[in-house]
């Protein structure tokens with residue numbers, strides 16, 4: 163990996179600061195100034211800064227830059243949505259990525275990026291530059307700052323931002339104000355809608371900053387169509403699309419059950435009015451400042467809010483005049499039927515008219531064959547380079563997002579922006595996201611239901627038995643504790659509040675107390691045995707108050723952790739802390755951390771080398787949402803642990819440091835194959851077997867399956883404590 167200096171890191175980072183402000187304005191609290199070619203600075207403008215001479219970052223015009231940017235790029239105005247779901251926006255992103263990709267040094271990358279920054283949509287800019295920094299090996303040591311701090315308006319309702327602004331105004335006029343102190347605004351339980359609407363009981367989860375940041379990063383790692391010319395597509399991209407979104411729905415359902423709501427209902431009739439409206443209360447930071455904008459319906463510079471959706475809105479044909487790729491409801495229905503047709507037939511037809519068989523029972527070790535679920539995911543997501551037949555199976559998932567995001571103004575004649583469903587950083591706020599993804603998952607499950615059930619031979623592991631299982635939160639056994647906690651972030655990195663002071667937002671959000679898994683296991687193989695330890699969590703009781711049969715519970719099992727452990731011969735006690743989960747990360751790197759090189763109080767020079775690179779690639783389930791909310795009186799959940807043979811399951815690959823591997827279950831490993839060869843979600847991805855070895859061993863509940871020695875299931879309670887006290 164390339165090593166980069168702290169200076170290079172900081173200079174790159176300031177390109178992300180205040181994406182709506184032109185680069186000629188000073189940044190970092192008026193201590194940093196970009197020295198731009200004079201053509202890029204309005205005449206008569208000289209930056210104003212405090213007493214000290216500022217740090218200067220020199221920018222030169224790069225000879226690789228074209229004189230004018232292609233129309234494909236400039237027709238996406240600043241201050242309006244940029245959507246990866248829209249095919250021509252993806253094409254625009256590829257243009258910018260190719261442009262940035264010409265850079266061979268950090269200086270050159272900064273020069274090119276700085277020169278086009280004000281010419282293009284700010285989300286497109288942040289996306290494309292993040293894409294290069296994450297994936298181009300030359301720049302990989304450079305970290306991307308927090309998306310929450312870069313675009314606070316995507317995460318925080320506009321009234322909170324307005325309150326911060328008025329606080330700044332007041333303090334600017336206050337002689338007694340201590341200029342060295344940060345200004346802090348509280349963001350408590352103010353959500354987009356009221357609690358009396360039942361769907362809003364889970365607004366705390368849908369509108370969580372970490373959840374939405376994760377989704378942004380996930381689609382940065384696994385975009386449709388986009389690729390560096392030097393790259394091969396990520397391993398099992400279609401399958402991980404299926405699995406990540408299946409797990410999102412599972413976790414959402416657990417959250418809903420915690421607050422007494424039924425599991426989410428799929429959106430499967432596109433001709434029926436959509437019952438749930440959504441009014442995000444989010445605003446764009448700026449109006450369009452692009453003088454070259456094209457005035458056609460759908461590109462209205464007066465729209466500064468995200469599009470909204472009334473209750474009972476009908477989906478309409480997306481026919482905005484500014485799009486090369488309109489889509490009709492009828493096309494979506496046709497694509498859905500073709501996908502289902504292929505799934506039920508057991509094969510797709512590729513563009514040459516040849517059958518592509520769909521089966522999960524194929525050996526993927528040498529990378530030449532793909533599992534059926536992977537192929538279906540590629541046809542669905544849909545990647546025009548990976549789909550077996552893009553022209554035939556279409557672009558169902560992406561265009562579903564577009565139809566929903568434009569339902570309030572399908573032809574654009576109201577001049578409204580697209581809704582939050584069009585942006586991966588905001589889509590998960592809208593209740594319809596989950597209804598849409600439950601529908602998509604239903605189609606994937608149609609396929610999984612056609613796979614043969616796992617046999618005892620597939621499931622068991624000779625010579626390994628789990629004898630006890632438990633969790634512990636501090637001294638409390640078999641309980642997990644959740645509650646509200648607070649976290650601050652620096653909003654003034656993303657928004658210009660008209661002050662050099664730091665403006666911070668202090669948010670309340672769900673969290674849980676750290677806990678440990680304890681597993682006792684016996685190894686009678688006669689030697690050391692390497693196993694994959696797979697840990698899942700699901701609610702135990704259904705809304706009728708009965709213990710759930712596995713058929714009902716199967717799609718609720720959320721992966722909590724997966725790790726490799728070497729069992730010594732005889733008895734073993736495994737203690738595994740929740741903080742090491744293979745699905746979660748603790749958070750993004752803030753601007754301040756990148757500026758100072760200090761994280762968690764530890765400066766870069768004192769950290770083990772590679773730690774930052776390893777841990778903070780941004781993609782990963784937020785650690786604070788690892789545990790569902792549960793109930794004040796305690797809610798019944800089950801922990802399931804399974805051990806499988808690591809030698810058999812591991813994907814062979816180059817050894818050595820792996821990058822961005824800390825949330826590999828949901829995000830894979832950068833530049834490497836997915837570490838686990840089993841189908842994602844194993845063993846819950848297929849229907850449960852009806853019986854194990856004999857007809858007496860019927861499988862009704864998870865406990866019936868867990869009679870196999872290498873599995874164990876254990877009842878726990880999740881208790882919601884209200885405020886989590888500081889200890």
Ligand SMILES: [Cu+2]
Pocket residue numbers: 377381407
């Ligand atoms: Cu998604």
